[in-house]
Amino acid sequence: MMRYEGPIYRPPSEANSLLIQATVGCPHNRCTFCMIFKQGPRFKIRKVSEIKEDILSARDVYGKNVRTLFFPAGNTIAMKTADLCEICRFSREIFPHLERITVYGSSQFIHKKGPEALKLLAAAGLSRIHVGLESGDDLVLKRIRKGTNSLEQIEAGKWVMAAGITLSMYVVLGIGGRERSIPHALETAKVLNQTEPDFIRLRTLVPKINTPLLDEIRKGEFQVPGPHEILKETALLIENLHADSYLASDHYTNYINLEGKLPDEKAKFIEQIQAAMKRDESSFRPFFIGTQ
Secondary structure, eight states: OOOOOSOOOOOGGGTTSEEOOOEESOSSOOOTTOOTTTTOOOOEEOOHHHHHHHHHHHHHHHOSOOOEEEEOSTTGGGSOHHHHHHHHHHHHHHOTTOOEEEEEOOHHHHHHHOHHHHHHHHHHTOOEEEEEEEOSOHHHHHHTTOSOOHHHHHHHHHHHHHTTOEEEEEEEETTTTTTTHHHHHHHHHHHHHHHOOSEEEEEEOOOBTTOHHHHHHHTTSSOOOOHHHHHHHHHHHHHTOOOOOEEEOOSTTOSSOOEEETTTTHHHHHHHHHHHHTSOGGGSOOOOOBOO
16 A cells, blocks of 8 residues: 655645655745645655565556556655665666656756766666746845746756656746746846746646735735736746747646747747737736645
């Protein structure tokens, strides 16, 4: 029987992946916009022996033909390199048809790993890291207590790519509020252009319960951009992108769906945004406060 503790989240692109929990919680857990682990549990790394037991249990349930595997929870890249390598190698032994092993990893913990450790992880079978970039604007990163800066994000991203690991970076539209919308878009484009991740995934800010950001909103210290403002920010971001990346907005928070290859389909994306801008704001999803 596979065991899980605390909230278990995975990216939409891992919807069909086997989930084997390797860590519990998040070692940073200070981001003002994130509610996932604010109520606990505290971060811990599971024993390798327990993780292997769950991998074997999964084989008993699903057989050997598992194709994709995701190791939750919030920042599994923080595991000791040797231990993460061990469970990656073991997974590939147990599931010989594995095509992808994936984890969440924030830039600060990737940076702590360093380029050589990332190469070891790639050799052991780690094939994709999902990174919450959120913003490339250092002021925004400081305000949301992300624990990193733009230079560290660029360096960490380049190391991942150089190791041969697929890099999926997430941008939160609106995270700069109305005040920092333009710098957020421009500085984020700069980071993405220098990093050139395989995937750029767009998310739109939805304030969540039990978060410092929601407190700021209620006090009037942070103004959430409306649909048209978010679309303008998206257009500014895309206009300034020249990275060779795949753009996806595969999330329920977004006002429109943009998906395709950059920079080839940039003009198409701008046309889609311009068409959406002609719609009345009441036609978009309503503002809401997230509970999960």
